[in-house]
Each structure stands twice: as C-alpha cells, then as structure tokens.
Amino acid sequence: KDMITMCIKDFLRNTTKNQINDDGTNNDYRMLYQKEFFMQVLNSVYTRSMSIRKFLHTHTADEETTDNSSQISTINNNNTRDLPLSAKFLLIAIYLATQNPIKYDRMLYDKQSQGKKSRRAKIMHKRTQLESSKIEYLPLSSNKPILLNRLLAIYCSLQGDTIPLTTQIYTQLSLLTSMRLIEFVGSSNETGIFNLNEPKYRCTSSSDYIRRLAASIDFKIDDLILV
Numbered sequence: 001k002d003m004i005t006m007c008i009k010d011f012l013r014n015t016t017k018n019q020i021n022d023d024g025t026n027n028d029y030r031m032l033y034q035k036e037f038f039m040q041v042l043n044s045v046y047t048r049s050m051s052i053r054k055f056l057h058t059h060t061a062d063e064e065t066t067d068n069s070s071q072i073s074t075i076n077n078n079n080t081r082d083l084p085l086s087a088k089f090l091l092i093a094i095y096l097a098t099q100n101p102i103k104y105d106r107m108l109y110d111k112q113s114q115g116k117k118s119r120r121a122k123i124m125h126k127r128t129q130l131e132s133s134k135i136e137y138l139p140l141s142s143n144k145p146i147l148l149n150r151l152l153a154i155y156c157s158l159q160g161d162t163i164p165l166t167t168q169i170y171t172q173l174s175l176l177t178s179m180r181l182i183e184f185v186g187s188s189n190e191t192g193i194f195n196l197n198e199p200k201y202r203c204t205s206s207s208d209y210i211r212r213l214a215a216s217i218d219f220k221i222d223d224l225i226l227v
Contacts, residue, residue: 084172089159091182092213094151095210099226100225100226147200182205
C-alpha cells in the first residue's frame with residue numbers, strides 16, 4: 001500500500017511539470033519503472049527510514065540511472081539511514097567484537113558486574129594500562145570471524161533490557177549480509193564444511209562507516225573501544 005501511494009504521488013508530481021515528448025507521450029510514467037527508483041521505494045517501505053512525504057521530497061524518479069554495483073556501493077558507504085535501528089546496533093556490535101578481545105567482554109558489556117567502580121571507570125583504567133604497557137596492544141583483525149552467540153550477547157547489552165531479542169534478529173542479519181556490510185562465514189572445520197550449529201560472521205564495513213552509523217543514532221562508540 002505504501003509503495004503504491006509513493007508511486008502514484010510521484011507520478012502526479014511529475015505530470016505537473018508538463019514534460020511531454022514531441023510525439024505527445026508522457027515520459028514520466030515510464031520513469032516510475034526505473035529499477036533504481038523502485039529499489040529506493042522498496043527499501044524505504046521496508047526499513048521505515050522516512051515518511052512517504054519526506055521520501056517524495058528527497059527522491060525523484062528522474063535521477064540519473066546507475067548500474068547495480070554503483071547502487072550497492074552507495075548504500076554501503078554513504079547512506080546510513082536505510083538501516084533499521086536494530087540492524088545498526090547489530091553492525092556496531094560486530095564491529096566492537098572485532099576491536100576488543102573476548103576476555104574484556106564482561107567488563108565492557110556486563111552491567112551487573114560493575115561493583116564499586118562504574119563501568120566507564122573500569123574501561124578507562126584498563127585503557128590506561130594497555131597504553132602504558134610495554135606489550136603493544138593490537139585490536140583484533142576486522143576480518144576475524146565472530147561467533148553468533150557472542151555477537152548477540154553484545155547486541156543485547158547495547159540495546160538494553162527494554163527491547164527483547166526475537167527471531168527478527170535473523171532477518172536483520174540477512175539484510176546486513178545482502179547489503180554486504182557483514183559476511184556469513186559459518187564455522188568450518190578441517191574438511192571445509194560449515195557448521196550451522198555454530199555460525200560465524202565477519203564485519204566487512206569500514207571503520208569510518210561504522211562511526212558515521214554510530215553518530216547517526218548518538219551512540220558513543222569510542223567509549224567501548226579499549227585502544
């Protein structure tokens with residue numbers, strides 16, 4: 001229903017421009033069937049990233065047509081508003097998992113183990129220790145696969161107790177995978193066979209993109225990165 005409304009309103013908006021060809025046919029109607037425009041409409045309807053009025057104000061059907069690879073690149077690198085809020089937190093969670101070793105997860109994400117010191121104070125203290133240590137601390141490689149159980153644990157900590165974990169989280173994982181922001185790598189053994197009982201994901205997004213994504217929801221990601 002929303003997609004039909006968008007298309008009709010865009011058609012009516014364009015017909016007011018009186019852009020009629022020499023043969024008397026209106027070219028605006030054919031513009032509605034451009035692949036790029038429908039990709040934008042479907043994406044906006046699915047993610048509810050903006051209202052119909054705002055979409056029609058910021059998107060036009062007569063934009064320059066680009067190929068599919070260019071469209072995917074634009075989504076991945078520039079537009080962070082196309083993702084649902086839960087997908088944004090998932091992407092932040094997998095990025096944090098690649099930046100901090102698993103042994104610090106309890107200190108970073110377990111709110112019940114704060115003790116007398118606040119969690120922020122503990123993080124700052126550990127960060128100072130690592131910076132002053134003679135042993136150089138290096139974050140994990142962004143290409144290192146992350147177990148799904150660890151990813152979901154970090155995600156739940158970031159979201160808080162007010163938002164329950166549902167099966168919709170797997171839909172968001174599929175969305176991020178289809179947009180090439182993360183990659184499903186499974187958990188292969190010596191035979192090269194994926195173990196679906198213990199899936200793993202790899203973050204393929206750039207650090208700059210993750211930081212822009214975090215800034216778009218006012219999430220202070222640097223507070224949860226040790227070094």
